[in-house]
Amino acid sequence: MNKRGFELTINFLVVIIISVVVLGLGIKFISDMVGNTREMIPMIDAKIHDELSRMVSGNKRVAIAFNEATIKKGESVGFGLGIMNTNPNKERFKVFAWCAKYGEFGTDSLNLGCPGTIGNKLGIVYDKGEFDIENNGDSQTMILVKAPKSAKAGNYVIYVNACSQGFSGVSCDESSIVTKYDSTQKIFVTVT
Secondary structure, three states: OOHHHHHHHHHHHHHHHHHHHHHHHHHHHHHHHHHHHHHHOOOOOHHHHHHHHHHHHOOOOEEEEOOEEEEOOOOEEEEEEEEEOOOOOOEEEEEEEEEEEEEOOOOOOOEEOOOOOOOOOOEEEOOOOOEEEOOOOEEEEEEEEEOOOOOOOEEEEEEEEEEOHHHOOOOOOOOOOOOEOOOOEEEEEEEO
């Protein structure tokens, strides 16, 4: 039997085994990263839950509890968002949030758009998936606003739209007026 051919076969098998292990670890790593995005959004505490329940059981279909906060650079803050389905049937919803306005300290006016590029821009984390709410049911989620250490200090206004079923094939964003379920909600964040 040829020893060189036998060694080549063993080397080939070792390379295949190592490749499969590395591929498996890569898939596990990516899976963990995707799974952790849901964990980054904080849970709704009892105070926020009670306030949202009060707001959406009243006359509001979409509400943000405690929509103002001051944070330091490098910190984050969560805001509770509640949606009440007053339509006669079960509806599919989607949330869209974006930083819409910014103003420096000492000025009374706010400019459209927010300063920054990737890495120093205000981060907004929320569940971007679609979800169903039964008739007369409600759903609550959190919107997390993060200010990186390099963020520009000032006053930020984040707009939040809840869009109902009509958004299929249409984006649920700041230019979408047809599919908005209720008026645009606002979050006010001061970064110091």
